[in-house]
Amino acid sequence: MRALLVVNPKATTTSGRTRDVLTHALRSDLKLDVVHTEYRGHAGDLARQASEDGQVDLVVALGGDGTVNEVVNGLLAHGPNERVPRLAVVPGGSTNVFARALGLPNHPVEATGVLLDALEQHRERAIGLGKAMTEGLPDRWFTFTAGLGFDAGVVGRVEEQRRSGRRSTHALYVREALRHYVTEREHRRSGPITLEMNGEDSVPGMVMAIVSNTSPWTFLGNRPVFPSPSASFDTDLDLFGITRMTAFGTARTVRQILRPNPPVEDGSSTPGPTGKHVVSYHDVRHFTLVSQEPAPFQVDGDHLGDRSRVSFTGVRRALRVIV
Incomplete structure (x- = not known):
């Protein structure tokens, strides 16, 4: 078997x-x-070349969620098909949401041991992915999350801090989230984002929208965060939104998304956050988010600038992963 290790x-x-x-x-x-x-x-370019070459059977990504996202987009540059190399992940970032959602250890050496055992035992899993589409721009695959509005604004602030030399830590994310909450007072009261979904009434006024392809959405240290606890690699997409961010309501929602959510055994959905200003959908194939003004947009924790309209599609069994 021929493999490419992207570091x-x-x-x-x-x-x-x-x-x-x-x-x-x-x-x-x-x-x-x-x-x-x-x-x-560069990771995306390497993965695309490996996929087009036709001689590579496996691409291993050693890095964080951003590196994994680039590799996935390179592998699927021409869409899912049986000739696409398998993906393996060794976590090397600060959070490693995708690897941990797959059940891999967060330590790279331990994850390497799991990977080697999986290769020996021929263990692999076909997982679903999300795809974000903006007219005039390339489609973007995502492995665990995408977001429009407040959460993407926080990601943008963190990336600014990292460019100035700050190290990416969970404390940095919390600090920038609090600062963003203070500075976005007007948008907290009346958000610019509207959800459009076939067969459903549109939902206007969202301050933020988090699209999940799996659960948890992220981690604070070792503590998982669950805005959409029923999201899964085996279903389509979940959506969590907030139409108003009052101090009391936001504190209540934060407590809800930080509470433990053990997986259910019978396949039913796990209750997520509730409240007057909470919007929640589970296992949706296609929908569109429209913003009255350009809003921050992120994919797998990578800030991609501002967008006014983004459509999302869940694609089941899009990629084979060694686990």
Whole structure:
């Protein structure tokens, strides 16, 4: 089996030791090429080339969620099909939501052990993905989340801090979320975002909209966050929105999304946050978010600028992952 290891050397917890351990282990069983990313989008370019080459069976991403997202978009540049190489992930970022949602350890060396065992046992899983579409721009696949409005604004603020030299930490996200809440007073009262969905009345006035392809949405340290606890790689997309962010209502919602949500055994949905200003949908194939003014937009924790209209589609069994 021929494999490509894509390494983001700038990922938060990626080290030379981790790379060397993973490389040595994989080379014992695979014909392995190792490439370090050199610019934003490079991981996507490498994965697309591997997919188009037709000779690569497996692409391993060593990095954070941003690196994984680039690799996924490169692999699916021409859409899902049986010839697309399988994906494997070794977490190397600060949060690693996708890897942890797959059940992988958050430590890269431990995750490497799981990956090697999965390869030996031929374990793989076909997972669903989300796709975000904006007219005039390339479609963007996402593995665990996309967002329009407040949460994407927080991601943008964090990226600004990182460009100025700050290290990505959970404390940084919390601090920037609080600052964003204080500065976005007008939008907290009346949001610009409207949800449009076939067969449903439109929902206007949303301050933010979080689209989930799996659960949890993110982690605060080791604590999972559950705005859409029933979201799954085996269903279509879930949507969580808020139409007004009052101090009391926001505090109540934060408590709800931080409460434990053990998976149910009978396949039924797990109750999520509730409240007068909460919007919630589970297992939706297609919908559109429209903003009266350009609003911040993020995909898998990567801020992509402002958007006025984004359509979302859930695509089941879009990619095969080694787990």
